[in-house]
Amino acid sequence: MKAIQPTINHHxxxxxxxxxxxxxxxxxxxxxxxxSSKASNPATRLAKSxxxxxxxxxxxxxxxxxxxxxxxxxxxxxxxNTPISFPKDDISNNWEEFHGANNWDNLLDPINPxxxxxxxxxxxxxxxTYDAFDYDPYSEYCGSCRYNRNKLFEKLGLTRHGYxxxxxxxxxxxxxxxxxxxxxxxxxxxxxHSNWMGFVAVSDDEESRRIGRRDIVVAWRGTVSASEWYxxxxxxxxxxxxGDAKVEEGHSLGGALAxxxxxxxxxxxxxxxxxxxxxxxxxxxxxxxxxxxxxxxxKILRVVVKQDIVPWTAGxxxxxxxxxxxxxxxxxxxxxxxxxxxxxxxDARASPYLKRGLQLLGHHMLETYLHLLDGYExxxxxxxxDATRDIALVNKECDLLINELRIPPxxxxxxNKGLVQNAYGRWVKPKRDPEDIPSPTSESANCNEMxxxxxx
Amino acid sequence: MKAIQPTINHHxxxxxxxxxxxxxxxxxxxxxxxxSSKASNPATRLAKSxxxxxxxxxxxxxxxxxxxxxxxxxxxxxxxNTPISFPKDDISNNWEEFHGANNWDNLLDPINPxxxxxxxxxxxxxxxTYDAFDYDPYSEYCGSCRYNRNKLFEKLGLTRHGYxxxxxxxxxxxxxxxxxxxxxxxxxxxxxHSNWMGFVAVSDDEESRRIGRRDIVVAWRGTVSASEWYxxxxxxxxxxxxGDAKVEEGHSLGGALAxxxxxxxxxxxxxxxxxxxxxxxxxxxxxxxxxxxxxxxxKILRVVVKQDIVPWTAGxxxxxxxxxxxxxxxxxxxxxxxxxxxxxxxDARASPYLKRGLQLLGHHMLETYLHLLDGYExxxxxxxxDATRDIALVNKECDLLINELRIPPxxxxxxNKGLVQNAYGRWVKPKRDPEDIPSPTSESANCNEMxxxxxx
Numbered sequence: 001m002k003a004i005q006p007t008i009n010h011h012x013x014x015x016x017x018x019x020x021x022x023x024x025x026x027x028x029x030x031x032x033x034x035x036s037s038k039a040s041n042p043a044t045r046l047a048k049s050x051x052x053x054x055x056x057x058x059x060x061x062x063x064x065x066x067x068x069x070x071x072x073x074x075x076x077x078x079x080x081n082t083p084i085s086f087p088k089d090d091i092s093n094n095w096e097e098f099h100g101a102n103n104w105d106n107l108l109d110p111i112n113p114x115x116x117x118x119x120x121x122x123x124x125x126x127x128x129t130y131d132a133f134d135y136d137p138y139s140e141y142c143g144s145c146r147y148n149r150n151k152l153f154e155k156l157g158l159t160r161h162g163y164x165x166x167x168x169x170x171x172x173x174x175x176x177x178x179x180x181x182x183x184x185x186x187x188x189x190x191x192x193h194s195n196w197m198g199f200v201a202v203s204d205d206e207e208s209r210r211i212g213r214r215d216i217v218v219a220w221r222g223t224v225s226a227s228e229w230y231x232x233x234x235x236x237x238x239x240x241x242x243g244d245a246k247v248e249e250g251h252s253l254g255g256a257l258a259x260x261x262x263x264x265x266x267x268x269x270x271x272x273x274x275x276x277x278x279x280x281x282x283x284x285x286x287x288x289x290x291x292x293x294x295x296x297x298x299k300i301l302r303v304v305v306k307q308d309i310v311p312w313t314a315g316x317x318x319x320x321x322x323x324x325x326x327x328x329x330x331x332x333x334x335x336x337x338x339x340x341x342x343x344x345x346x347d348a349r350a351s352p353y354l355k356r357g358l359q360l361l362g363h364h365m366l367e368t369y370l371h372l373l374d375g376y377e378x379x380x381x382x383x384x385x386d387a388t389r390d391i392a393l394v395n396k397e398c399d400l401l402i403n404e405l406r407i408p409p410x411x412x413x414x415x416n417k418g419l420v421q422n423a424y425g426r427w428v429k430p431k432r433d434p435e436d437i438p439s440p441t442s443e444s445a446n447c448n449e450m451x452x453x454x455x456x
Numbered sequence: 457m458k459a460i461q462p463t464i465n466h467h468x469x470x471x472x473x474x475x476x477x478x479x480x481x482x483x484x485x486x487x488x489x490x491x492s493s494k495a496s497n498p499a500t501r502l503a504k505s506x507x508x509x510x511x512x513x514x515x516x517x518x519x520x521x522x523x524x525x526x527x528x529x530x531x532x533x534x535x536x537n538t539p540i541s542f543p544k545d546d547i548s549n550n551w552e553e554f555h556g557a558n559n560w561d562n563l564l565d566p567i568n569p570x571x572x573x574x575x576x577x578x579x580x581x582x583x584x585t586y587d588a589f590d591y592d593p594y595s596e597y598c599g600s601c602r603y604n605r606n607k608l609f610e611k612l613g614l615t616r617h618g619y620x621x622x623x624x625x626x627x628x629x630x631x632x633x634x635x636x637x638x639x640x641x642x643x644x645x646x647x648x649h650s651n652w653m654g655f656v657a658v659s660d661d662e663e664s665r666r667i668g669r670r671d672i673v674v675a676w677r678g679t680v681s682a683s684e685w686y687x688x689x690x691x692x693x694x695x696x697x698x699g700d701a702k703v704e705e706g707h708s709l710g711g712a713l714a715x716x717x718x719x720x721x722x723x724x725x726x727x728x729x730x731x732x733x734x735x736x737x738x739x740x741x742x743x744x745x746x747x748x749x750x751x752x753x754x755k756i757l758r759v760v761v762k763q764d765i766v767p768w769t770a771g772x773x774x775x776x777x778x779x780x781x782x783x784x785x786x787x788x789x790x791x792x793x794x795x796x797x798x799x800x801x802x803d804a805r806a807s808p809y810l811k812r813g814l815q816l817l818g819h820h821m822l823e824t825y826l827h828l829l830d831g832y833e834x835x836x837x838x839x840x841x842d843a844t845r846d847i848a849l850v851n852k853e854c855d856l857l858i859n860e861l862r863i864p865p866x867x868x869x870x871x872n873k874g875l876v877q878n879a880y881g882r883w884v885k886p887k888r889d890p891e892d893i894p895s896p897t898s899e900s901a902n903c904n905e906m907x908x909x910x911x912x
Contacts, residue, residue, distance in 0.1 A: 084881050138864045157881055392875065392883040406885065408594045408873040415871035417864040419848065425540050425613055427848040429862065 084390060089114040092212030099275040100299025104342045110378035111344075119303065119344075120389070121161050122217065122277050123370045128156050129198045129221035130366065130397075136418065139429070143195040144438040151436075152199065162207030163217065167200040170438075196438070197221050220258040222280070222366075263289070266296035275299040276341070279369045282310050290340045300341025305372060307348040308363040346372040350383045353391050354400050362400030367393045540846060545570040548668030555731040556755025560798045566834035567800075575759065575800075576845070577617050578673065578733050579826045584612050585654045585677035586822065586853075592874065595885070599651040600894040607892070608655065618663030619673065623656040626894075652894070653677050676714040678736070678822075719745070722752035731755040732797070735825045738766050746796045756797025761828060763804040764819040802828040806839045809847050810856050818856030823849045 091098060091114050097107060098115045107115050132145045132152055147155045149165040171194070203215035258276065266274040276298060293300070304311040348354055348363055351372055355362070362368055371394045375383035392407045394400050399409030419427040547554060547570050553563060554571045563571050588601050588608055603611045605621040627650070659671035714732065722730040732754060749756070760767040804810055804819055807828055811818070818824055827850045831839035848863045850856050855865030875883045 136864065138859075138862050140862075157877070390882045403594075406594050406596075407883075408592065408875070411873040411875050411883075413869055413872060416869060417867040419864070419867050421613070426846045427863075427867075 084388060088210070089117060090210055091118065092210065095212040099273075100301060100342070101273075103299070104301055104344075108342070108344050110381075111376055116373060116376065118211075119277060119301075119373055120370055123279055123303075123366065123373065124158060125161065125163065125201060125217055126219050126222075126279065127366050127370065128152060128158060129196075129219055131156050131412070133196060133221060139418065141432060141438065145196040145199075146436070148436045149199060153201075162204045162210075163201040163215075164204060165199045165201045168438075169197045169199060169218070169220070170194050171197045194438075218258070218261055220261070259289075259293070262298050263293055263296065266293070266298050273297050273299070275301070277301045277303070278341075279303045279366055280305065280308055280310055280364055293340065301344060302341050303344045303346065303369060303373065305346045305348055305363055305369055307359070308368075309360070310364050344373075344376075345379070346376055347379075348372060351375055352383060353394070353402060353405060355402055359398070359400055362394075362398040365394075365396070365398050365400070367396050368398070368400060540844060544666070545573060546666055547574065548666065551668040555729075556757060556798070557729075559755070560757055560800075564798070564800050566837075567832055572829060572832065574667075575733060575757075575829060576826060579735055579759075579822065579829065580614060581617065581619065581657060581673055582675050582678075582735065583822050583826065584608060584614060585652075585675055587612050587868070589652060589677060595874065597888060597894065601652040601655075602892070604892045605655060609657075618660045618666075619657040619671075620660060621655045621657045624894075625653045625655060625674070625676070626650050627653045650894075674714070674717055676717070715745075715749070718754050719749055719752065722749070722754045729753050729755070731757070733757045733759070734797075735759045735822055736761065736764055736766055736820055749796065757800060758797050759800045759802065759825060759829065761802045761804055761819055761825060763815070764824075765816065766820050800829075801835070802832055803835075804828060807831055808839060809850070809858060809861060811858055815854075815856055818850075818854040821850075821852070821854050821856070823852050824854070824856060 094114075095118075097104075098112075098118055104115075132147055132155070134141050134144050134146050136142055145152065145168060149168050152165050153159045153161070153163065198218065198220040201217045201219065203211065203217075208214045258278075262274050262276045265272065274297070278300065281302060281304075302311070346369065348359070348368070349356070353371070354368070371389060371391065372383075374389040375387040377384045391401065391405065392411075395407045395409050396412035397410055401407045401409075416427070418429055420430050422428050550570075551574075553560075554568075554574055560571075588603055588611065590597050590600050590602050592598055601608065601624060605624050608621050609615045609617070609619065654674065654676040657673045657675065659667065659673075664670045714734075718730050718732045721728065730753070734756065737758060737760075758767070802825065804815070804824070805812070809827070810824075827845060827847065828839075830845040831843040833840045847857065847861065848867075851863045851865050852868035853866055857863045857865075872883070874885055876886050878884050
């Protein structure tokens, strides 16, 4: 059994391979605060935090119990009865190629069907970071995940992928980026300076058998919220394309953090190849950073939709005075550059289910990407008729499906915005179960120096 | 036991008293189509339709079984355990006053607490016409009630009022008013030319005992939908206040129909006094019509909020060329006039729970009216502290509650806009239960001549 370290997000998936299992020497948890008091400087502290996380992941692999053959066949049987597509091909012999060992040569056009399944899996795990995020400014838990990590995949119907969430990742407002933090309007809140950014998940025994290695996914959330991104975007539309523009883009924070994460993982574990799978990511980084990623052997597959303008714009421009920390580190280098990595380009016009014309928001949504990826066969043929993903998902947070499909726009919403009637018939916001309440004290310590990873 | 015929809606409640029970001579139902083929002219047909409805209501009273004393005490006990206010005072000796026998003299300022309870009851029944209406243009049942009449009050938590819905009222697009019809965007729909407009409900034995007579409520829905009304309103704001303005106002259709309904009921049953209780109604009717209502003994109580501009505007201006039918009937009389009836004026500034300033939408919502009515004691004292209605209800469809209350704005919504996951995990719009599917053929017949009631 091989041990892998991958990262995933709306933008980025890192997959890394170790020649043999690495055992953690420490019992520190990713969301444990002990390490910070011992840390000497921000960069060292960040390295320690991620090292601990990685060790912990790898350690936890060996504590999982092995699935019996009967469980295995039952799950396979269940899979055969569900018409929704998910990975099931045995890729134990070619997973390295699927994660960029040969730079995805001869795998993308036409696409290898097994690779498509894998990419959809990672995309759906990344989508979970949006679906479970509490955007409600009237919630005292605004900015957190609505479920604890043990329930996340179950609540979102993702258990079929065969992964377990092992850690939640939080970032704090000390990451000095403009407008990325979702804040509750409520006075007494779980945390006024912290947001849930994603999770670490590990493949279970069955899935590991199918994919040829133990897979560790780090999924990062991208946009703050679709509507806010869109408002920001429209407000800043005129300034795009200018190198010195001040672009307020909370949007690409996830992408930045994921790249930093990949960089760091590759730098620390020198024998651990890392791959990044990004969806709809804007341009981020400078040429020094890009070159270092390349030298470290980080493989990047960028999935982009032709009609989505975000990947063609400079996402995060680090010339803002509020970001001078970055400038000091990078020595004033231009923080915009052509995309690195291999590109998988999807065409929104290939799908007969999507509205035509300019769809700024719709063409950028991750669900749209997954829909188009599901229907993608090659750049030369139209949407494949045997695509099996649920088309209704496209309209979760936008209005992109043609009206004939009768799927309401922006339908992803909770009943009565979370209000429920109590025993007296009064409408109240229920308290979360204790296990679902995030704990700011144990979360805030790890992420507030993540920006300093560039100081390496 | 006295038999009563009342009508209620966002705008209007009609209560009528018969000296003795009247028994129906026919078995025709309100939503039966038989009568239309026999009708000679529109006015006669309408008279017949309403006559049949009234007869049917009165007939149905006598088929209800009497509640036992033990049931009665159980219900009373339940009531005492719920902190949400609803009518419970015995008003069997003064219900006539409450319905305008003395023009509400000495009952409104300060308000008689029992009368307030009654008004809240009628308001909540009227609110049901909004809460249960299917506004979803992607639903094949758009424009209908989401529940069948036997489940309506149960679904909306209104069974405590002690009424049973006996009929549903539908209107058709042949009512030649602009922009009032909610239409589904779906091709195969339950009806392309019919909308659910309200219901007829009858008090049960217990409630009838408490209120001193059998109460028949006719509740009419007012606005098409809050957001559409608001859009319309803003679009036409500049034309308000001019007598010759063409105001597209689907909004006041319910009010118009209710007034016509009251007029007709009073005209047909000469011994049946009728009362109308309106909430937030704009000015409707002309002076001839108003005088006739007065002569027929129709009592009108108009509940208005000082800050709501709708009651102070000319709601439905019948000078539109598409409404020339009305002009022909009324002989070109000016269709705008000062309000008739007695006014109960509420002040939004009295409530400490509401945002200040201009709140065009919020101050017009029926739930806001009910909140202010619940807190109203007299024009001289502020919001009473012992008001017991659920304050959260105010924000159902607007953003009027102060942020400190943490109630999300516009929170009244169904999970995932009605989509549910099927056995395969796919998101689909579920079919309604057969009992909840409206039947256009039996509904369309009765209401398409309602406009001609003016021809009397």
